[in-house]
Amino acid sequence: MKILNRAQIYEADKHTLAAQEISSTDLMERAATRIFEWLDKRLQGAPLNIHIFCGIGNNGGDGLVLARQLVEHGYHVEVYVVKYSTSRSPEFLTNLKRLKARKIWPEYLDSDSPIPELSPEDLIVDCVFGIGLNRPPEPWIGLLFQALNSSKAFILSIDMPSGMYMDRPVEDSEKVISASHVLTFGGPKLVFFLPQTGSLVRQWEVLDIGLDKGYLQGVEAQYTMIQGGQLQSAYRTRSKFSHKGTYGHALIVGGSQGKIGAVALASKAALLSGAGLVTACVPECGYIPLQSLLPEVMVQTTPGMEQHVELPEGAAGQTMGIGMGMGTGPAVQKAFLSWLKLQKKPVLLDADALNILSANPEAFPFIPGQSILTPHPGELKRLLGAWKDDFEKLDKALEFALKWKCILLIKGAHTVVLHSGKGEINSTGNPGMATAGSGDVLSGIITGLLASGYPPIQAARLGVYLHGRAGDIMAKETGYEALTASGILSGIGAAFKELSGEVTQTEVQDEESENTEVTED
Numbered sequence: 001m002k003i004l005n006r007a008q009i010y011e012a013d014k015h016t017l018a019a020q021e022i023s024s025t026d027l028m029e030r031a032a033t034r035i036f037e038w039l040d041k042r043l044q045g046a047p048l049n050i051h052i053f054c055g056i057g058n059n060g061g062d063g064l065v066l067a068r069q070l071v072e073h074g075y076h077v078e079v080y081v082v083k084y085s086t087s088r089s090p091e092f093l094t095n096l097k098r099l100k101a102r103k104i105w106p107e108y109l110d111s112d113s114p115i116p117e118l119s120p121e122d123l124i125v126d127c128v129f130g131i132g133l134n135r136p137p138e139p140w141i142g143l144l145f146q147a148l149n150s151s152k153a154f155i156l157s158i159d160m161p162s163g164m165y166m167d168r169p170v171e172d173s174e175k176v177i178s179a180s181h182v183l184t185f186g187g188p189k190l191v192f193f194l195p196q197t198g199s200l201v202r203q204w205e206v207l208d209i210g211l212d213k214g215y216l217q218g219v220e221a222q223y224t225m226i227q228g229g230q231l232q233s234a235y236r237t238r239s240k241f242s243h244k245g246t247y248g249h250a251l252i253v254g255g256s257q258g259k260i261g262a263v264a265l266a267s268k269a270a271l272l273s274g275a276g277l278v279t280a281c282v283p284e285c286g287y288i289p290l291q292s293l294l295p296e297v298m299v300q301t302t303p304g305m306e307q308h309v310e311l312p313e314g315a316a317g318q319t320m321g322i323g324m325g326m327g328t329g330p331a332v333q334k335a336f337l338s339w340l341k342l343q344k345k346p347v348l349l350d351a352d353a354l355n356i357l358s359a360n361p362e363a364f365p366f367i368p369g370q371s372i373l374t375p376h377p378g379e380l381k382r383l384l385g386a387w388k389d390d391f392e393k394l395d396k397a398l399e400f401a402l403k404w405k406c407i408l409l410i411k412g413a414h415t416v417v418l419h420s421g422k423g424e425i426n427s428t429g430n431p432g433m434a435t436a437g438s439g440d441v442l443s444g445i446i447t448g449l450l451a452s453g454y455p456p457i458q459a460a461r462l463g464v465y466l467h468g469r470a471g472d473i474m475a476k477e478t479g480y481e482a483l484t485a486s487g488i489l490s491g492i493g494a495a496f497k498e499l500s501g502e503v504t505q506t507e508v509q510d511e512e513s514e515n516t517e518v519t520e521d
């Protein structure tokens with residue numbers, strides 16, 4: 001699914017009006033009708049109080065149409081017009097007239113108005129600002145939003161939680177509508193996925209308002225979502241006459257005294273992700289534990305007892321994933337930097353490999369093209385330097401990936417895979433995955449996919465998706481707290497089965513994060 005920016009959404013609007021020969025008021029009527037249907041299906045005529053807060057632009061216009069339709073169907077509705085500006089959009093004015101023609105009189109709110117009385121049992125519909133917000137709202141609007149949030153009523157935001165920008169962080173998150181649910185048009189917005197703003201969106205859903213399909217299909221979006229349905233075509237089936245040599249050899253390099261488990265998790269993940277052969281390369285202290293833990297994995301040691309002092313160059317047929325639990329002592333640093341210069345094929349760089357790189361930026365040019373870098377937020381900060389907000393983080397990461405021709409991940413609740421100036425946002429995973437070693441499992445999955453022949457970008461994209469699905473599948477059994485990295489390993493098989501089509505697509509969609517549904521006409 002594409003994530004459009006503001007200009008593209010307005011453009012989609014224009015194309016729709018032209019292609020379907022309708023007016024913008026018609027499109028607003030259609031959008032609000034979809035919202036009405038969505039609500040009516042859930043409320044079934046319930047006699048609750050619905051408070052619709054409208055701005056003076058088209059987001060407010062949507063609210064006025066919704067109010068009219070709800071009243072026509074017998075709902076109890078209060079309409080408020082939040083007068084944050086003296087101008088009114090033409091579509092807003094048309095619908096204000098239509099509302100008054102039905103003897104529905106809105107209450108006008110300005111900086112002196114008292115906050116309307118609200119009860120936790122009420123429903124608030126937030127149509128104050130949509131994608132048009134481009135500067136900080138006046139302080140009294142922020143206080144109104146704060147009051148709506150503290151009412152404890154369910155808040156349904158239309159298109160965007162009011163007070164949230166499309167393209168920059170908010171100044172004060174307390175002064176933004178904290179939406180219980182967002183019904184959005186033209187696809188999800190980038191801000192829904194970023195940590196600073198995503199926390200204000202509990203659930204979102206795209207309402208299909210019949211925007212021009214030609215435009216939506218053709219438009220090039222900088223950000224897209226990684227979703228199961230689209231990945232099925234990338235999945236490679238295994239042929240009957242294949243053998244272990246067909247699926248490559250993953251060489252997982254890392255570990256140090258007390259951190260051999262990181263290599264164990266990554267090696268097992270590579271094996272479970274289809275690599276034909278897996279070798280774990282650890283310092284001497286890791287030999288016995290790894291041989292005992294993982295009978296399928298071959299173990300190779302390098303001379304150091306507690307840390308690597310040399311690193312294997314890697315044979316032609318091997319695909320390397322390096323860095324988990326490796327340490328950053330002077331000897332390892334030296335070994336890593338010499339090793340990096342010899343690498344020609346894409347490698348996966350994780351954890352301490354990234355920490356060493358960050359401390360030695362002169363080595364960036366030696367990162368083999370198409371390598372996959374998997375930093376967590378702390379490692380990312382070391383690599384890129386500090387950022388002031390999520391948008392600057394994305395820009396810096398995009399620039400890094402472009403400059404060094406690599407695939408850079410920003411791991412988190414919605415992991416972003418960045419490459420060639422674009423970003424792909426993962427839809428799977430859950431807070432139970434914020435647990436020790438879960439990143440090692442991800443690195444192993446991606447290295448396994450890379451070894452078995454998936455091109456690097458596909459290995460990264462599939463890897464983050466499968467890792468999240470494995471976590472989601474297992475969290476159903478364990479809950480979030482008891483989900484461990486080993487638990488995620490146990491879910492990898494089921495995640496693959498689902499992707500390979502053994503589970504129907506409808507089921508895959510149901511299983512995916514509940515908030516990515518598209519409601520059809």
Ligand SMILES: NC(=O)C1=CN([C@@H]2O[C@H](COP(=O)(O)OP(=O)(O)OC[C@H]3O[C@@H](n4cnc5c(N)ncnc54)[C@H](O)[C@@H]3O)[C@@H](O)[C@H]2O)[C@@H](O)CC1
Nearest residue numbers: 013028057058059129130131132133134135136137159185
């Ligand atoms: N294609 C679509 O997606 C459709 C969008 N529609 C609705 O139209 C909305 C966009 O409407 P608008 O462009 O009128 O924008 P909004 O309704 O979001 O904002 C209204 C206007 O307020 C002004 N403004 C921005 N920040 C302000 C501030 N801090 N203080 C005072 N004024 C401020 C801006 O000039 C803006 O145009 C969408 O969010 C959606 O709800 C629907 O009506 C139909 C179709």
Ligand SMILES: Nc1ncnc2c1ncn2[C@@H]1O[C@H](COP(=O)(O)OP(=O)(O)O)[C@@H](O)[C@H]1O
Nearest residue numbers: 376411412413429430431434436437438439440
């Ligand atoms: N709240 C969350 N929701 C979804 N996934 C998460 C969440 N927190 C962490 N993860 C995932 O778990 C992994 C954690 O990686 P990392 O911090 O490197 O772990 P470790 O270093 O312990 O192996 C990443 O893939 C990340 O996307």
Ligand SMILES: [K+]
Nearest residue numbers: 126129158160
């Ligand atoms: K809104």
